[in-house]
Amino acid sequence: MTVHFTKDHEWMKIEGDTAWIGITTYARHALGDLVYLELPETGRKVSKGEHFAVVESVKAASEIYTPVSGKIVEVNSTLSSNLDDLKEDIETGWIVKIKMSNPSEVANMMDKTAYDQYVSTLD
Amino acid sequence: MAEFAGYDMPIQYPEGVMAEHHWTRAHAGIFDVSHMGQWIVEGSDASKLFEHLTPSSFSNVPLGTAKYTVLMNAQGGIIDDMIVTRVAEDRFFVVVNAGCKDKDLAWVQSHLTPNVRLRVLDEQALIAVQGPKAEQVMREALDIDTSSLSYMRWMDYGRCMISRLGYTGEDGFEISMPAEDSEIAWNRLLSHPEVKPIGLGARDSLRLEMGYPLYGHDIDDTTSPLEARIGWIMGKRQDTDFVGGTRLAQEKSSGLKRARAGFILTAPGVAREGTEIFSEDGQTKVGIITSGGFSPTLNAAIAMGYINTEFAKDGTGILARVRGRDIPARVTALPFVHPKTKISPKS
Numbered sequence: 001m002t003v004h005f006t007k008d009h010e011w012m013k014i015e016g017d018t019a020w021i022g023i024t025t026y027a028r029h030a031l032g033d034l035v036y037l038e039l040p041e042t043g044r045k046v047s048k049g050e051h052f053a054v055v056e057s058v059k060a061a062s063e064i065y066t067p068v069s070g071k072i073v074e075v076n077s078t079l080s081s082n083l084d085d086l087k088e089d090i091e092t093g094w095i096v097k098i099k100m101s102n103p104s105e106v107a108n109m110m111d112k113t114a115y116d117q118y119v120s121t122l123d
Numbered sequence: 124m125a126e127f128a129g130y131d132m133p134i135q136y137p138e139g140v141m142a143e144h145h146w147t148r149a150h151a152g153i154f155d156v157s158h159m160g161q162w163i164v165e166g167s168d169a170s171k172l173f174e175h176l177t178p179s180s181f182s183n184v185p186l187g188t189a190k191y192t193v194l195m196n197a198q199g200g201i202i203d204d205m206i207v208t209r210v211a212e213d214r215f216f217v218v219v220n221a222g223c224k225d226k227d228l229a230w231v232q233s234h235l236t237p238n239v240r241l242r243v244l245d246e247q248a249l250i251a252v253q254g255p256k257a258e259q260v261m262r263e264a265l266d267i268d269t270s271s272l273s274y275m276r277w278m279d280y281g282r283c284m285i286s287r288l289g290y291t292g293e294d295g296f297e298i299s300m301p302a303e304d305s306e307i308a309w310n311r312l313l314s315h316p317e318v319k320p321i322g323l324g325a326r327d328s329l330r331l332e333m334g335y336p337l338y339g340h341d342i343d344d345t346t347s348p349l350e351a352r353i354g355w356i357m358g359k360r361q362d363t364d365f366v367g368g369t370r371l372a373q374e375k376s377s378g379l380k381r382a383r384a385g386f387i388l389t390a391p392g393v394a395r396e397g398t399e400i401f402s403e404d405g406q407t408k409v410g411i412i413t414s415g416g417f418s419p420t421l422n423a424a425i426a427m428g429y430i431n432t433e434f435a436k437d438g439t440g441i442l443a444r445v446r447g448r449d450i451p452a453r454v455t456a457l458p459f460v461h462p463k464t465k466i467s468p469k470s
Contacts (some may be wrong), residue, residue: 032324035143035417035424036393038446054446056393058140058417059324080391 001111003090005105005115006067013090017103023055025087034083035047040096044072048105055086065095067109070100077087094108124321128221130158130443132323142416144419147291147329151254152321153312160224161247161299164231165214166239173215175365176234177321178348178357182353184209188441189275189286192356193348194227200344200368201226201351204336208277208286216277216299218249219429219452220338225386234366248305251422255331255463256317261285264315265308269296269355274465290326292333332418334385334427334457340396341413349374352383352457381429384442384454386412389423392450393417394443400430401442405449412443420460427457 004012009027015019023031030106032040036056046052051063052072074097087093110118124131132155135143146152164172171183179192180418186209194202203223208216221225226384231241252260255355261267269285272278277286282301289295300308312318322327327337336342342351347370354371386392393416415426426443434441437456442449 004267032139033137036391038392038448056417058144058419059134061393061395 003112004067004109005112006109007068007118008065009013010064010067011090012106013094013111014106017100018073019098019100019106020090021066021096021098022088022090022093023064023086024115026122028087031062032059033056034086037080037083037086039058039075039077040072041078042075043074045111046070046098047074048102051080064095066098068098068100068105070098073099073121111117126211126258127323128158128224128239128354130221132158133142135196135322135324136320138319140322140328141419143321143325144328146319147254147293147321147325148194148420149250149255150317151256151295151315152219152291152325153309154251154253154326155248155309156251156297157248157302157305158221159249160217160219160221160227160247162217162219162243163210163214164217165211165238165242167213167240168236168238171217172231172234172239172263176231176367177207177368178360178363178368178371179207180358180360181207185420186210186212187277188236188289189277189467190356191353193342193353195296195348195365196228196344197229197366198344199347199367199374201342201346201348202230203342204338204342205351206286206288210277210279210284212417214331217251218297220279222339241464244299247299248302249297249299250305250309250312251297252312252318253287253289253291253293253321254317255294257293257295260312260315260317263313264318287465289464290335291329291462292335292458292460293329294463294465311469312331327414328416328419331414331416331425331427332420332458332460333462336427341469346383346429347371347374350379350382382432382435383408383413383427384410384430384435385457385459386415386426386428386441386452387421388443388450388452389454390451392443392445392448393424394426394445394450395450398426398428399444400428400445401444401449402434403440403442407444409441423461425451425455430454
C-alpha cells in the first residue's frame with residue numbers, strides 16, 4: 001500500500017487498481033469551517049482533473065478534483081453527517097474509492113515527504 | 124489575505140470565520156474598515172444637496188444624527204449606499220463603500236453648487252467595534268464613555284468621531300480617527316480580553332444574518348431602493364423630486380415586479396450568489412440569489428436575492444438550483460436574526 005499526494009492537496013491510497021481519495025490536513029485547514037459536503041453517485045465515471053465532490057465552508061464552495069480517471073465504486077456517505085472525519089486519515093477520511101482505468105496516472109505523484117516539503121513552500 | 128477594492132484585507136484571522144462570527148455576537152469584534160470612503164460635505168446648501176441626490180430628508184435631521192441612505196442615478200438605480208451624519212448645522216460626515224469611492228466622488232462633485240464643498244478625509248482611519256461588550260470595551264480600552272450615546276447617534280471625541288452604528292446588528296461603534304492614531308487605538312482595543320479582530324468573512328456572515336444589503340451584490344445601479352426593500356430610507360418624505368425619483372413614483376403607483384427577500388434552505392446545502400431560484404415545481408425561474416452563505420447563529424444556510432413579487436410572500440416554498448440540484452427553501456422575512464442594536468431611550 002502506498003499513499004500519494006497531489007498539489008491540489010489530496011491524498012490517495014492505492015491498493016491494486018483501486019484508489020481511496022481524501023483531502024490533506026493542509027486542505028482541511030485552508031477550507032475552514034465546513035458546513036456541507038456534496039458527494040457523487042456510486043458508478044459515476046470520472047476523468048483525471050474532473051471534480052467529483054464539492055465541499056462548502058462558511059467562506060466558499062470548493063471543488064475536489066480526482067487525480068486519476070476511473071469509476072467511482074464506493075462513496076463514504078457517512079462523511080456528510082460527520083464532516084469532522086473529512087481529514088488526512090486513510091482509514092476514515094476517504095471520500096470515494098475509484099477503480100482506476102489508467103493506473104499509470106499515479107506516476108510522478110508526491111510521497112508524504114515530498115508533499116510536506118511542497119506545503120512548506122506555500123504561504 | 125484578499126484584495127478588496129484595492130486594499131489587502133484579511134478574510135479571516137487564525138480562529139476562522141465561524142469563531143469570529145460567534146465571538147462578535149457574544150463579546151466584541153473589531154474591524155479595520157479604513158478602506159471605506161470618508162468625506163465632509165459642508166456649506167449652507169449641504170442638506171439641500173443630499174435631498175437632491177438621495178430619497179431621504181435632511182433639512183430636519185437633528186445635530187449628531189446618522190442616516191442610512193443611497194445615492195441614486197437618473198434611472199432610479201443605486202449608485203451606492205452610505206451613512207450621512209449631521210455633525211454641525213451645515214456640515215455632514217459621509218461614509219461610502221470602498222469600491223464606490225471614486226464614482227461617488229465624481230457624481231457628488233458634479234452636483235455641487237456654489238454653497239457646498241466636499242472634502243475627502245484621505246488620512247482618516249475607521250475602526251468598527253461591534254458586539255454586546257462594545258460599550259464596555261470603549262470605556263476600558265479607550266477610556267471613552269459612550270453610555271449616553273444612542274443608536275444612530277454621533278459624538279465628537281478629541282481627534283475622533285464616534286458613531287453608534289455598524290454592519291453586524293449588534294450594539295457597536297465606528298470610530299473615525301486620524302490614521303496616525305489608528306495603530307495605537309487598534310492595539311489598545313486588541314489587548315482587551317473581550318476583543319478579537321474580525322475579517323471580511325465574518326463581516327459578511329454577520330451582515331447577511333441581518334439582511335443588510337451589500338453594494339455590488341444585493342443592490343447596484345439597476346436596483347431601486349423600493350425593490351431592495353429599503354424604501355424606509357425615504358422616511359416621511361412624500362415628494363419624488365430627487366435624482367431617480369421618477370422611477371420610485373412609477374413603482375409606487377404601478378407596483379414592483381421583483382423585490383429583495385430572504386431565503387432559508389430547508390434541506391442540506393448552501394446557495395450562494397448567482398444561484399437561480401425556481402418555483403416549487405422546478406419549471407419557472409422566479410428569482411436569483413445575490414448573497415448567500417451559512418448562518419452560524421441559525422446553523423442553517425441563508426440567502427437573499429430578488430424574486431418575482433408574487434413569490435415574495437413570507438413562507439412561500441421555492442427551489443434553489445445549486446449545481447443542477449434543486450434544494451428546497453422558503454421565503455423568509457428579513458432579518459434572519461433579530462438585531463440587538465442599542466434602542467434609543469425615549470426622550
